[in-house]
């Protein structure tokens with residue numbers, strides 16, 4: 001018996017993170033995260049390698065569940081429901097909270113089928129042609145592919161493939177889109193196109209983006225969370241949240257010395 005998750009409404013916060021610890025086996029990878037992700041905004045996660053940005057991102061759609069050694073403590077609320085409560089269906093969570101990965105990963109299927117795949121699994125009853133067009137338009141890809149919808153998604157350029165993956169994520173009508181370094185495999189022009197798209201998409205979706213590119217964080221995000229790593233007594237490296245604020249404050253007037261040092265390129 002699973003609980004239905006209502007769609008986002010009546011709240012400015014789409015995801016509430018309360019005291020989250022993440023372990024891989026005995027290793028505490030991310031410690032005590034408290035963070036509210038705002039609705040219809042872009043939130044950037046920045047910080048040095050290994051500080052747990054991707055780990056935390058994957059907690060928001062329960063993708064870490066697929067890793068045997070993963071264990072989380074604390075609570076993540078989406079629309080007032082704890083995503084880790086026993087009665088929540090992780091598949092439903094992943095429909096509401098979609099994900100775009102670092103490397104574009106279209107299915108080895110046609111452009112059309114890439115879009116309809118998830119909808120079919122979810123038992124979508126609407127007009128598939130319309131869904132394909134709407135999703136591709138929202139991902140700013142329609143004009144480039146409308147005459148070759150039967151061609152393989154893999155025949156597109158890297159930047160187009162990433163926009164196809166964004167269209168695929170949109171097609172299942174999520175509320176939130178998680179993006180894990182979505183531009184790191186793209187050339188500068190494709191990056192710009194995806195960044196413009198992110199700004200357009202936030203009118204309809206709440207977006208969380210992990211990025212190593214600080215200019216990108218300043219260009220696309222409204223809020224920025226800076227994470228850092230500290231050595232533990234056992235010699236492991238544990239990630240934690242240093243500072244979370246409006247992006248302009250993080251980059252122009254950070255409160256913490258570590259944030260200042262990171263954004264000015266002194267480490268990381």
Ligand SMILES: Nc1ncnc2c1ncn2[C@@H]1O[C@H](COP(=O)(O)OP(=O)(O)OP(=O)(O)O)[C@@H](O)[C@H]1O
Nearest residue numbers: 024029048049050051052053054055056067069237
């Ligand atoms: N599947 C896993 N099993 C075990 N440890 C993991 C796993 N995934 C990540 N880790 C560890 O958890 C810590 C956080 O990793 P994570 O990839 O979340 O950091 P990150 O900040 O996203 O790094 P990067 O910027 O390099 O992508 C690291 O020490 C990493 O080695």
